[in-house]
Amino acid sequence: MNSSLPQPIALPTDPHSSASRSAARVQHLALHLTVDFGSHTLSGSATWQLAEPSAAEEIVFDTRDLTIEAVEVLEANGATTAANFTLDEAADRVLGQALRVELTPAVTAVRIHYRTAPTAAALQWLAPEQTAGTQPFLFTQSQAILARTWLPCQDSPGIRFTYEATVRVPAHLLALMSAENPQLSASGEYHFRMAQPIPAYLMALAVGDLAFAPLSHRTGIYAEPATLPVATHEFADLEKMVAAAEELYGPYRWERYDLLVLPPSFPFGGMENPRLTFVTPTILAGDRSLTSLVAHELAHSWSGNLVTNATWNDFWLNEGFTVYFERRIMEHLYGSEYADMLQVLGRAALHHTIDEIGVSSPDTHLHLALASRDPDEGLTEIAYEKGCALLLTLESLVGRPRLDAFIKEYFARFSFQAMDTATFLHYLRAELLDQEPGLEAKLNLAAWVDGPGLPPNAPAVSSRRFDAVDQTLAQLQSGAAPSALLPATTDWSSHEWVHFLHGLPSTLSAAQLGALDEAFHFTASGNAEILAAWFPHTLRAGHAAAEPALEKFLLHVGRRKFLVPLYRALLATPNGRTRARTIYAKARPNYHSVATGTIDALLSEQV
The missing domain is CATH 1.10.390.10 (Neutral Protease Domain 2)
Incomplete structure (x- = not known):
């Protein structure tokens, strides 16, 4: 190994964190929070242990839309005193406000008493009707720089810390974090511990009517009770994935690997919160054909969570290594094709x-x-x-x-x-x-x-199974009736159907799409990837039979990957802007702020 490499790495300044420029750094968090579904707020305190005694005159934290109620400094002898602190006057739309706390050499920790805003960007509060059950639900999404909206922190991926947390929730609900999860509490008070240091964007909290099913000694599934049986079937190969990843690139360093299946408003496919990956229910296809997303989030346990941008x-x-790693896992389990x-x-x-x-x-x-x-x-x-x-x-x-x-x-x-x-x-x-x-x-x-674009020396990629799909597409374009293609498509996976739909000509009429729909039942599919590839065709051609299913999809699915192209396809149709805004007005309460920020901008663009 080359001994000239810096150890530890001298980090560059993070332009998205005021705290990254602070000479004083944190190393451990003791978090105490109360979850209030009535007011849609979290309230409590964050006690930050400093990395080492520092000559710095202040420590800086990132905050955004937090109410800072009091700040104390703690000394090694147990003395606790009110701190002098300031919030930067001008709040930056993206970065928020820096919280600056004065330090003396005797200070070993800083305790911040605070509460979140009901509109905190990281938090999504769901009413019972927005879930699969009868109880409300809360989940966080901290990446990229939204942790500061529910926790005063040094919100840079280059700053790591361990944590412990006490979280109080309604007694009939379960609280989970990106940490060791106790699973049971008669009183609604949960205690969590994360012994491995993580950056703030991997802080995660979820609260809801949740049940658990183990899959192996170190893997399992959390989900709402109505969703759990389907999820348990879908992710039956989870332990095999972990074992395959370890065989490729070394031991799994986080002890457990569990999944939490969230309600459909979750804006991403998955979020690699340590020990507890959050996943969208849109990958519950029934045939385990979309579980490469889980392999992706698992791979983040090495590329991203272990070695972080x-x-x-x-x-x-983070992501380039993770995609490569994900596909190596899938190849290991299901073959090169x-x-x-x-x-x-x-x-x-x-x-x-x-x-x-x-x-x-x-x-x-x-x-x-x-x-x-x-x-x-x-x-x-x-x-x-x-x-x-x-x-x-x-x-x-x-x-x-x-x-x-x-x-x-x-x-x-x-x-x-x-x-x-x-x-x-x-x-x-x-x-x-x-x-x-x-x-x-x-x-x-x-x-x-x-450099821009894709360099010319990138290896070509190809798929024998997609070549067969292309032959079927060629038959269709040569005049074959959709029903005549049924024998060739019997064993297709979701990926083959998506490739087929992407390959359909953009000139197909509503009648031609109707014939395809009658043969293959795309509009009635329960597979979100297939629907997301199908609806742009139906919008372009005016296939009216698909309109109710499209609206239902947009009202209930909050995954940004699907929403953006579908709203764009809507906007490209006659009177599409009016229709898109009408649907969005009803759908917006079901979307997370990560999605609404994008769709708000899209629908406000001038034509």
Whole structure:
């Protein structure tokens, strides 16, 4: 190993955190919260242990829309006194307000008494009718910089801390966190502990009428009781996934790996909260065909949670590795032909994103410059699929065994640390590229990291199973009746159907779509991926029979991946803006702020 690499890594300044510029850092959190469904607020205190005695005159925390009621400083001898503190006067729309607390050399901890706003961006409060049961529900979504809306913290991915928490909820509800979960409490008071240090964006809390089903000694499923049997069936291979991941890149370091299936308003496919991945119910397809999303969130237990992007400009270091890792897990479990389908779908999504952003845009670079923007704007397919394509290119040049050894050592060496792009490139050169003259030039590394679009040396991806789908599409375009295609489609997975739908001509009439619908029952599908690929065709052609199903989908599903293209497809139809706004007015209360921020902007654009 190259001893010249810094250890620990000297982190760059995070443009999305005032706290990252603080000389004083936190190392442990003791959190006490009361969850109030009536007022839609959390209230309590956050006690932050300082990393070490510091000569700093202040410590800085990130906050946004929090009411700071009091601040105390604690000394090693137990003395507690009121602190002098200030909130920056001007609240930044994205960053919020910096909370500055005066320190003396004797201070070892800072306790902040606070409460959240009912509109806190990280928190979604659901009424019973928005759930699968009869009770209200709360969940958090802290990534990218929303932890500061429910917790005064040093909200940078480069700053890690351990935590313990006491959370009080209504006695009939279950509270869960990204920590050790006690599962039972007669009084509604739950105690949590996270012994491994994490960044603030991995803080997570959920409260609801939830039940648990174990899948193995270290895996299990939490879900609302009505959803749990379906979820347990869908994720039966979870332990096999964990074992496959360990075989590839080393031991799982977080003890348990459980899933929490959330109500459909969850804005993402999944969120890799340590020990407790949050997942959308839109992957409950009934045939286990969409569980690559779970493999993705599991892979984050190494790439992201274990070795973390230092800033959101380095987001590709989380997601590019994770997509590559996810597909290796799926290949291990289900074979190369299955993984090939995922690669082709991912590459198609990447090309679509590049076309949408602009092939020469700096937003298609892997290393981003998001300083003056919400980092959420960088969470695109570029980080995911271009990052994966870079690793596929490296694999093609050095071979899987060498790349696997490099990645495994990378995760082991930098465990529980942050990684920025410059340091990673230094490590990549020292441990791999410099060992073979000319290898970096063959890789064309600079074009990948700081260049636009997809470099021409990206390996082509293909799928034998999709080739068969293309043959079926060709038959359809040659005049075959949809019903004549039924025998060829009997054993298709969700991925093959999505590829089929993406390949349909944009010129099909409503009558032609009706014939397809009669043969394959797309509109009545319970598979969200299929519906999301089908509805743009029905909107374009005016296939009226699908309109009620489309509206139902938009009213109940809050996953942003589906919402954005569907609202855009609506906007492209005659009178579509009026219709989109009408549906959105009813649907908006069911969406998380992560989704509403995007859709609000989309529907307010001038035509």
